[in-house]
Amino acid sequence: MSQADRKFPQLVLIGGISLGGFVALMGAGAAVISPMLFDAPGSDPNPWLWTMVIGIWSAPLLGLLGPVGCGIGLWMERKRRWPLVLALPVALLPLLPALAVGVGILGLTVFCGGSFGC
DSSP: OOHHHHHHHHHHHHHHHHHHHHHHHHHHHHHHHGGGGGOSTTOTTOHHHHHHHHHHHHHHHHHHHHHHHHHHHHHHHTTSOOOHHHHHHHHHGGGHHHHHHHHHHHHHHHHHTTOSOO
C-alpha cells in the first residue's frame, strides 16, 4: 500500500471536520429564523415545508456529529487504516440536512408552485 493511499482517507476526514463546523454554524443561524417559514396562511400542514424545517433543525446536530465521527476516525487511523468507503460517508454526514432542504424546495416548487401555503 502506498503512502498516498493511506493519506487520502485522512485528508477526507480532516475535510469533514471543517465541513461539519461550517454546517453547524450556518445551520444554527438558519434554525433561529426557521419558524418564520410558517408565517404564510395555511402553511402549517405543508409536508414540503416540514421537510425543509426538519433539514434546517438537524443541521446543527449533524454538523457536530460529523466532526466527532471524523475525529474518532482520525484517532482510529493511528492503530488501523480506515477505508475510504467508511471515511467518506462520515465526512459527508453534515450534508444530509442540505439534501433534505433541497428536497423540500423542489417539492414546494413542483407541487405547490412555490407557495408556502399549499
